[in-house]
Amino acid sequence: MPKNVFVLGLDDHNRRILEDMPDAHECVFHGVLTFDEIYGEKISLGDVLGAAQRQLDAFEGSGGSIDAIIGFWDFPVSTLLPLLRKRYGLPTASLEEVVKCEHKYWSRLVQQKVIDEYPPFGLVDPEHDTAPPADLRYPMWVKPVKSFSSVLAFGVNDEEHFQEALGKIRDGMDWISAPFEELLEYVDLPPEIAAVGGRVCLAEEAIVGRQLTVEGYRYQGDVHVYGVVESVRFDNSPSFLRFQYPATLPEYVIERLTDISRRLVEEIGLERMTFNIEYFWDPGTDAITLLEINPRHSQSHAELFEDVDGMANHEAMLRLALDRDPKFPHRKGRYAVAAKWFVRRFSDGVVRRQPTPEEIDAIQHIVPGTSIELAAREGDRLSELQEQDTYSYHLASVYIGAADEAELTAKFDQVVAALPFEIDEVDTVGAAAG
Incomplete structure (x- = not known):
């Protein structure tokens, strides 16, 4: 019988990733609440938890088994998982272990016990x-x-x-x-x-240096690191330009990052959980500083691992939820390097025209190895969109695989030049100009 896997906040983009994974043939994926139902203008933890439980109870009441509950978004999804898994008798890390990561101050206090690499x-x-x-x-x-x-x-x-x-x-x-x-x-x-x-x-x-993300998981007590992603920022801005995998680092730096990550995860717990830990490495001083630990993998990196290693990191999450060893592959993908690029605007505006699906398909055909996802759409006021960083506005994400970094950059430049966004400026009283 297929495994019934319930996914909190399942969207079309991540459904495609899940359904392309090696173990997807033996799973049926069921969405539990939409992204917008969870991340609305107001987030009510009690309402979201209750709605998720009612949906799961209705399935269980019809005689179906609940074999796994997964999710790849940040709070509240990351903290709903241990609550729901415990309710339905599924293996899980404890809520306390997850909150030790989520609460930035508590996380720093835990770090003080086992490592020295924090600001x-x-x-x-x-x-x-x-x-x-x-x-x-x-x-x-x-x-x-x-x-x-x-x-x-x-x-x-x-x-x-x-x-x-x-x-x-x-x-x-x-x-x-x-x-x-x-x-x-x-x-x-x-x-x-x-x-x-x-x-x-x-x-x-403030921390200086190259920003890096270590991804891994813990299974049966062993901590495994399966990749290091580099986060590259725009010049003169803290906003991200791209996430690139693999990071180009000396091997000894990867070994140090792995050792620090292992000691911290072993202190917290996180059994049967994926994690990502963000660091800075300063090549000038060789100092490593931990920014934060997240009790989940990064869904933004899924295509990157699939392109380079041959398996999306969602697969590690799924196998752990089914109590299986992820056995993550290494460099079995189609490309030597991959990145998630961000198309951004640094001033407010109203989107008058977005690229059409036909235009996006044409760009993806002309520039092979690319996938484009819109973040802003016609009629959107950029400053009113949720989950924007403090310093810019996210218009689109572009996933690209390539033979090397030069080709990666050339492909992105080609995509940006072809994307037909039209955005009206916004005047000082907040009305769209023109």
């Missing part, structure tokens, strides 16, 4: 504090203890910028902080985390 940090109360902790130096980053995709994360160089950032955080943090505080009620928190809750911020001294 100076401290807590900030956005309602009352007007300056960072006295022992931290500018430049620094300030962000809520729960955020993702760089939402409400601000780089600040002085007290004026710090206070301006706190004002923006206060105005926008409830979208994530309110449901995150709901989640904390499900966890037996240590006193130092219970005292701060989920509506505080973390200030950290």
